[in-house]
Amino acid sequence: MFPDTFLDWYGLIYLLWAIWIGFITIPNIIWMLVNTKTPSRKNGPKVSVLIPCRNEEDNIGRCLNSLLRQDYENYEIVVLDDGSEDATWEIISNYASKHENIRVFQGKPLPDDWNGYPHAMHQLAEHATGEILIFTDADTQHSKTSISWGVTNILYHGVDYLSGYTRQIFASVSDAMVVINIFLNTVILLPLWLVKPTKSPGFAMALGQYMCFKRESYFRYGGFEVVKDKITCDVYMARELKRQGGKQIFLDAKAQVRCMMYHSFKEAVVGISRNIYDFFERKASPVYILIPFVIAFMLMPPLVAVGLAIAGIPLPATLAIGLLILAMSWSLVLIDRRVPFYAILLYPLQFSVLIYIAFISVYNQRSGKGHIWKGRKFL
Numbered sequence: 001m002f003p004d005t006f007l008d009w010y011g012l013i014y015l016l017w018a019i020w021i022g023f024i025t026i027p028n029i030i031w032m033l034v035n036t037k038t039p040s041r042k043n044g045p046k047v048s049v050l051i052p053c054r055n056e057e058d059n060i061g062r063c064l065n066s067l068l069r070q071d072y073e074n075y076e077i078v079v080l081d082d083g084s085e086d087a088t089w090e091i092i093s094n095y096a097s098k099h100e101n102i103r104v105f106q107g108k109p110l111p112d113d114w115n116g117y118p119h120a121m122h123q124l125a126e127h128a129t130g131e132i133l134i135f136t137d138a139d140t141q142h143s144k145t146s147i148s149w150g151v152t153n154i155l156y157h158g159v160d161y162l163s164g165y166t167r168q169i170f171a172s173v174s175d176a177m178v179v180i181n182i183f184l185n186t187v188i189l190l191p192l193w194l195v196k197p198t199k200s201p202g203f204a205m206a207l208g209q210y211m212c213f214k215r216e217s218y219f220r221y222g223g224f225e226v227v228k229d230k231i232t233c234d235v236y237m238a239r240e241l242k243r244q245g246g247k248q249i250f251l252d253a254k255a256q257v258r259c260m261m262y263h264s265f266k267e268a269v270v271g272i273s274r275n276i277y278d279f280f281e282r283k284a285s286p287v288y289i290l291i292p293f294v295i296a297f298m299l300m301p302p303l304v305a306v307g308l309a310i311a312g313i314p315l316p317a318t319l320a321i322g323l324l325i326l327a328m329s330w331s332l333v334l335i336d337r338r339v340p341f342y343a344i345l346l347y348p349l350q351f352s353v354l355i356y357i358a359f360i361s362v363y364n365q366r367s368g369k370g371h372i373w374k375g376r377k378f379l
Helices: 002-035 060-068 088-098 116-127 146-157 173-183 185-189 215-220 223-227 233-243 265-279 284-311 317-336 341-366
Strands: 047-053 075-081 102-106 132-136 140-142 161-165 210-214 248-252 257-259 371-373 376-378
Touching: 002 185, 002 248, 002 284, 002 317, 047 060, 047 116, 047 146, 060 075, 060 088, 060 140, 060 146, 075 088, 075 116, 088 102, 102 116, 116 132, 116 223, 116 233, 132 146, 132 215, 146 161, 146 210, 146 248, 161 233, 173 185, 173 265, 173 317, 173 341, 185 317, 210 215, 223 233, 233 248, 265 284, 265 341, 284 317, 284 341, 317 341
Parallel strands: 047 075, 047 132, 075 102, 161 248
Antiparallel strands: 132 210, 140 257, 161 210, 371 376
16 A cells, blocks of 8 residues: 555645646746847947857857847947967957957956956956947857847846847757756746846846846946856856846847857766856755755656556556646747757656766866866866
C-alpha cells in the first residue's frame, strides 16, 4: 500500500505545483502580448546604440549591417573594442570610416575590481550622446524597427529601464538543450506582470542582448558602476534600479532582435554556468535547493510515468494531469519563443544538463577555478 499512497500524495503535490506553473506561464505570455507595443516612433529623442566587442570578428559585421538599416531617424552607433585579439578593431574602424553615425574607440585596461562586460558598458555610456541608451551585444541582429520599438515602449510605459526576450537561434540541438533554460525563470518563479508595478528587487528581469535606458535614469542610478563586479550585470542592474525606486519593464523583443549566443555545446555550458551562481548572489544554498527541485519536479515524474507504464501499473490521475499541465505550459513557452519544435522533445535531457551546469557553476567559482570566457577569467 505504501507505494500507492506515496504516489497518490506525490501526484497531488505535483498537480498543485503544475497548476502554479500554468498560473505563471499563461498570464506571462498574455501579458507580454498585450503590453509589447508595436513600434511607431520613427523620430524623436536621440538614441545611442552601444555595442561592446571582444573578439567578435565573426559577428560584428552582421550586427552593424542590421543597425544601419533602422527606420528610426535620430540615432548613433557607438562601438567599443574591448582588447580584442582578432580583427574586430579593423572591421569596426572600416565601418566608422564609411558611416558618419558610427563611432568606435578602444577600451581602457580592465581594473582589478571590475568585470569586463560592465566595464565595457560603463565606458560606452560615457561616450554616448543620446537621450536614450540601447545596449546590445555584438552577436545580435536587429530588425529595421528595433530602435523604434525601444523608444516606443520605454516612452509609452514611462519606465527607466526596458529589456525583453529576444529570439534565440541555435547552432545545434546540443546547444539548444542549454540555452532554452534561460526561459525557466519566467516559467517557474517570476510573474512578469509584477515587474513594472512592484518596487521589490526580487521582481526584476533583464536580458543583456537588449537593454534600453533613459539616459538621465541610467546615470542617476549609478549605471554599470554599481554592478561592476557582477557577471549577470543585466539582471543586477534591474534589481539595483528597483532598489533605488526606479521603474523597469520586461517585454517581448523576439520580433526585433535575434541572437545566436553560442556555437557549440561546450561553449553554451561555459556561458550559462558562469551566470547561475552569480544570479543567486553567489550563494550556494539556492543552487543546492534548485538541483533536488529539478530532480523531484522536472525529471522524476516523467521517468516514473514511463516506469509505471512499462510495469503495467496505472498512473495516478493527479500525476497524469499534472504532467499534462506541465507539458502544455512548457510547450506554450517554447512555441511563444519561436523555438524549434525539436526543443520540446529535449525535456529529460535539457533538465539533466541543467543539473550538470549548476554543479559546474558552484564548483568552479567556490573552488577558485572560475570560468574562462573570451580569454578572461571570471570568479
